[in-house]
Amino acid sequence: MTATDQSSTTDTATMVEALGVRKSFGRTEVLKGIDLTVRTGEVTCLVGPSGSGKSTFLRCINHLETIDGGSLSVNGHLVGYRRKGDRLHELKPSEVAAQRRDIGMVFQRFNLFPHMTAAQNIMHAPVLVRGESRKVARERASQLLERVGLAGRENQYPAHLSGGQQQRVAIARALAMRPPLMLFDEPTSALDPELVGEVLDVMKGLASDGMTMVVVTHEMGFAREVGDSVYFMDDGVVVESGTPSQVLENPRHERTKAFLSKVL
Amino acid sequence: MNSTPTSTAPPERSDARVAPADLEVVPLRHWGRWVAAAIMMLFAASFAWSLARNPNLEWSVVGEYLFKDFVIKGVGITLMLTVVAMVIGTVGGVLIAVMRLSSNPVLQAIAGFYVWFFRGTPLLVQIIFWGFLAALYERLVIGIPFTDITFASFDTNSVVGPMTAAVLALSLNEVAYAAEIVRGGIGSVDDGQDDAASALGLTKVQAMRTITLPQAMRVIVPPMGNETVTMLKSTALVSVIGGKDLLTAVQSVYAQNYKVIPLLVVAALWYLALTSILSIGQYFLEKKYGKGYGTASMGRRWLGRGVAR
Ligand SMILES: Nc1ncnc2c1ncn2[C@@H]1O[C@H](COP(=O)(O)OP(=O)(O)OP(=O)(O)O)[C@@H](O)[C@H]1O
Ligand SMILES: [Mg+2]
Numbered sequence: 001m002t003a004t005d006q007s008s009t010t011d012t013a014t015m016v017e018a019l020g021v022r023k024s025f026g027r028t029e030v031l032k033g034i035d036l037t038v039r040t041g042e043v044t045c046l047v048g049p050s051g052s053g054k055s056t057f058l059r060c061i062n063h064l065e066t067i068d069g070g071s072l073s074v075n076g077h078l079v080g081y082r083r084k085g086d087r088l089h090e091l092k093p094s095e096v097a098a099q100r101r102d103i104g105m106v107f108q109r110f111n112l113f114p115h116m117t118a119a120q121n122i123m124h125a126p127v128l129v130r131g132e133s134r135k136v137a138r139e140r141a142s143q144l145l146e147r148v149g150l151a152g153r154e155n156q157y158p159a160h161l162s163g164g165q166q167q168r169v170a171i172a173r174a175l176a177m178r179p180p181l182m183l184f185d186e187p188t189s190a191l192d193p194e195l196v197g198e199v200l201d202v203m204k205g206l207a208s209d210g211m212t213m214v215v216v217t218h219e220m221g222f223a224r225e226v227g228d229s230v231y232f233m234d235d236g237v238v239v240e241s242g243t244p245s246q247v248l249e250n251p252r253h254e255r256t257k258a259f260l261s262k263v264l
Numbered sequence: 265m266n267s268t269p270t271s272t273a274p275p276e277r278s279d280a281r282v283a284p285a286d287l288e289v290v291p292l293r294h295w296g297r298w299v300a301a302a303i304m305m306l307f308a309a310s311f312a313w314s315l316a317r318n319p320n321l322e323w324s325v326v327g328e329y330l331f332k333d334f335v336i337k338g339v340g341i342t343l344m345l346t347v348v349a350m351v352i353g354t355v356g357g358v359l360i361a362v363m364r365l366s367s368n369p370v371l372q373a374i375a376g377f378y379v380w381f382f383r384g385t386p387l388l389v390q391i392i393f394w395g396f397l398a399a400l401y402e403r404l405v406i407g408i409p410f411t412d413i414t415f416a417s418f419d420t421n422s423v424v425g426p427m428t429a430a431v432l433a434l435s436l437n438e439v440a441y442a443a444e445i446v447r448g449g450i451g452s453v454d455d456g457q458d459d460a461a462s463a464l465g466l467t468k469v470q471a472m473r474t475i476t477l478p479q480a481m482r483v484i485v486p487p488m489g490n491e492t493v494t495m496l497k498s499t500a501l502v503s504v505i506g507g508k509d510l511l512t513a514v515q516s517v518y519a520q521n522y523k524v525i526p527l528l529v530v531a532a533l534w535y536l537a538l539t540s541i542l543s544i545g546q547y548f549l550e551k552k553y554g555k556g557y558g559t560a561s562m563g564r565r566w567l568g569r570g571v572a573r
Contacts, residue, residue: 064459094467097462097465097466098465099465100463100464100465105459105460107456107460111457113475113479114557115478115479115555124464125465125466128466128474129464129466170460173464177464
C-alpha cells in the first residue's frame with residue numbers, strides 16, 4: 001500500500017475522509033457539515049432517526065449525490081473532483097464511473113437486475129467494466145455465491161429468490177468488483193425478521209476478513225458487535241461519535257439517548 | 265359434561281373429512297358465455313352467408329388476383345415500407361427519448377419540439393408534404409449555411425421520388441410515436457436500477473444499454489407491436505403519392521378493369537394475413553422480454569380454472 005505522507009499519527013491508512021460535507025435538496029439542507037473518518041479495515045456504523053441524512057451521506061461517498069460544500073475523499077482521492085492548484089475541477093462522467101468501481105454499494109431494496117440470473121448479476125460489471133473474460137467472471141461468480149451461502153443458485157432469477165437471498169446476491173455482486181470499500185444502506189431493513197440474520201452473518205464474515213465497511217443500520221446488536229466506531233446522526237449533523245460502547249451504552253447527548261431509548 | 269367436547273358435530277363435518285381425491289369436482293359452468301357465443305355465431309354465419317352469395321364480391325376474381333405478380337410485388341413494397349419505417353422509427357425513437365430524458369436542456373428542447381410537431385400533424389398531411397417537397401424546395405443543396413459555398417446540388421424530384429418520400433414520411437412520423445413509447449418504458453424502470461448500475465461503475469451509456477433499456481423493453485414491446493400493425497396499415501396512405509405499395513397496386517388495376525370490390529378484398533386479405541403474422545411475432549417477443557418476471561400465461565387466464573382440471 002502506498003502510504004500518503006500527510007496521513008495522520010496512526011499507522012493505519014485513512015479510507016474515507018469527510019470534512020464539513022454539506023448537501024441541499026432545493027432549499028432544504030440535508031447535510032449540515034459532516035465530519036467523518038474511516039480507517040482501512042474498520043467497520044463504521046451510521047445510526048440515527050429517519051430523515052437524518054444517513055442515506056444521503058452514504059450516496060455522497062460514491063458520488064451518487066454531488067456535495068455542495070466541504071470535501072470528501074476516498075483512498076486519498078477526492079470524490080468527483082480533481083484538485084489543480086487552488087481549483088477543484090469537476091470530473092468527467094467517465095472518470096466518476098471509474099472512481100465508483102472501487103466502492104461497492106449494497107442497497108436497502110437490493111436493486112438486483114431482474115432480467116439477469118444471479119450469476120449474470122454478479123458477472124455483469126466485471127465483464128463490461130473491467131473487461132474480464134466471461135469464463136473467469138463466471139467462475140468467480142460461483143465462488144462468490146458460495147461465499148454468501150448460495151452455492152448452486154447461479155441460474156436463478158432474482159424474482160425466484162427470497163429477500164435475504166437477493167440481498168446476499170447483491171453483496172456478492174458488489175464484491176465482484178473487488179472494492180477496497182463497501183457501503184451498506186440499511187441492508188436488512190426490507191427483510192422479514194427471520195431473514196435478517198443470514199445477511200448480517202455474511203456482513204460479519206466480510207468484516208472479519210478485514211473489509212472496510214460503512215454501514216447505515218438500525219441493527220444496534222450488529223453495530224455493537226462488529227462496529228469499530230459508531231456515528232449518531234440527527235437532522236443533518238453528527239451528534240456524537242466514538243466506539244460502540246461510548247455511543248450506544250454511554251451516550252452523552254440527549255438526542256442520542258432519546259433515539260436509543262426508542263430503538264433498543 | 266365436557267368429556268366429549270365435539271360430540272355434537274353436525275353431519276356435514278364428516279363429509280369434509282373424506283379425502284378430496286375421492287370426490288368428483290364439478291367445475292363452474294359458464295352458461296352465459298355459451299348463450300352469448302351461440303347468438304354471435306348465428307349473426308356471423310348469416311353475415312358470412314350473405315357475403316358468400318353476394319355476386320358483387322366475385323370470389324372467383326378475388327382468387328384469380330390473390331397471387332398475381334403485381335399484388336405480390338405490392339405486398340413486398342408494403343412489407344419493405346413497414347420494416348424500414350419501423351427500424352428507423354425505433355432507432356430514432358430511442359434517440360429522441362434519450363434526448364428528452366437527458367440533462368442537456370438544448371437536447372431536451374429539440375426532442376420535445378420534434379415530438380410535438382410530428383404528433384401534432386396528421387400523417388396523411390406529412391405524406392403529401394414529403395411527396396410535394398419539390399414544390400417547397402426545387403433543389404436540395406449540400407454546403408455551408410449562409411455562404412455561397414456548395415458541395416453538391418440536386419433536383420429535388422430526382423432525389424426524393426415517391427418511394428423516398430413515403431419512407432421519410434412514415435419513419436419520421438414513427439420516430440415521434442416510438443419516442444414517447446420508449447420514454448414511457450424507460451420511466452417505468454425503477455430508479456434503484458440506475459443507482460445500482462452507477463455504483464458498479466457502469467457509464468451512463470452502459471447502464472442505459474444493458475440495464476435500463478432491456479427492462480424497459482417489457483413495457484415497450486407490446487405497444488411497439490401495435491405500432492407495427494398500425495404502420496403496416498398506414499403504408500396504404502402512401503397511395504396518395506403513388507408509393508407503389510399494395511393498395512396503390514390494386515388501385516391502378518381496378519382503375520382499368522373496375523373490379524373495385526374484389527381487388528379491395530384481395531388487399532384486405534393480405535393486410536389481414538400480414539397483421540396476423542405480426543401478432544404471432546409479438547407474442548414471442550413479449551415472452552423473451554418477460555424473462556425473470558414470471559408472467560402469467562394469457563391462455564390459462566382466459567380459459568379459467570375449471571378447464572385446467
Ligand atoms: N432526491 C431527494 N430530493 C429531495 N429530498 C430528498 C432527496 N433524497 C432525500 N431527501 C430528503 O433528505 C432528507 C434525508 O434523507 P435520507 O434518505 O438521507 O435520510 P435517512 O437518514 O437515510 O432516513 P431513513 O432512515 O428513512 O432512510 C429527508 O428529509 C429526505 O426527504
Ligand atoms: Mg435511508
